[in-house]
Amino acid sequence: MGQLVAGHGVASGRAADSPYPAGTISLQTPLFAAVGIDLSPYQPATLNLDFSPGEWRLRDPDQRVEQLHWSDRHPPETFSFWRCWLEPLDARLAAVGALIYYPHPETKQAHHQPAGLLELLAPPLGALSPGDRFRLWVDGRRCRLIQPARLRARLLEFLKFRVLAAQDAFFAEGVQGLRPWLQLHWPEACDLSDHDLELTLEQARFLYTESSPPPRP
Template structure:
């Protein structure tokens, strides 16, 4: 079976919260969250023993990473008693710095819908890899990815254009505009129904996440609704 093609995505190292590695003196996890989570991942079939027990934070700004079909997905993993279980997704990647040979690593993606604190900016990707010495903030790092499962978008531009796209429709229809996209009784926005409409109305917006779509709808309602 042929290996999938590799696309290289350029990023820059940025400082993280220091919670994953335990560097933050105010963290409730002195050993670091990765050290606590890794044994649970190993139980589920993912061995991270060759990786540094902390995340490498890469900014892809102004781009944002989009992903599907992870190599591993651990749903509602209970790894601490300090907050409810979290969902984690992993993608195998290559990590390249300067003239050094690429090393195998993982994109580490806690699901933002289950992560209660320490949210990352939309343009930042967390990576687990062997220790790479001499990486100062701003250092250039490349990720070798499967482009069928990992790709980048200009999220800020798409969100701004979607908000503008909503503007005159909300002004014209007012409270009836979002009615067809809401769940009966609860009134919550149903992203699947909104996506079905966008497929015909403006398919470019489908590159945005469900979370982005919800936030754009809420913002449009605040700005232009009754």
């Protein structure tokens, strides 16, 4: 379940200090059309849905555009799109086909989004307000909402007897060694970020080895 939150106002052009008065979506739409991505059914603005404390893991998009040069104000950006269904909890509104709109953060200079927030392109839905709630129907093989805190707790328990047996030797290769090992033994844990894996290793060392510094909070 996602909750509508206010965005930066740049996609729509509503922000008073936006350098793009028409909005970034309006500027990008003809460029996407030129490579076969039709955004004309959608409102030229994004809906920002917050799913925190969950975090999204996205892969294998329906469409991807590499290095789109849509503005002279910053370098080209890469964009990916996933088809989805957006269902407002307001019974007066019907579910609609929508797109997950994902400017890749590694190519984006500003207005980064937290991992629990998705930007969506949808047809006009009428008056909406921050706090409105939506269900999002996606292909779960390619768009997964994970709960990092729960997954870290499960991983910590999974590591317990392995660390008790190996002690400090288990940590010799750090996160870079842990990730391929997890891919073999428990692939689900690979959804965790390197930062989360590091925190879990620190906690495992503190709890399950004979001498170690306390973990970071």
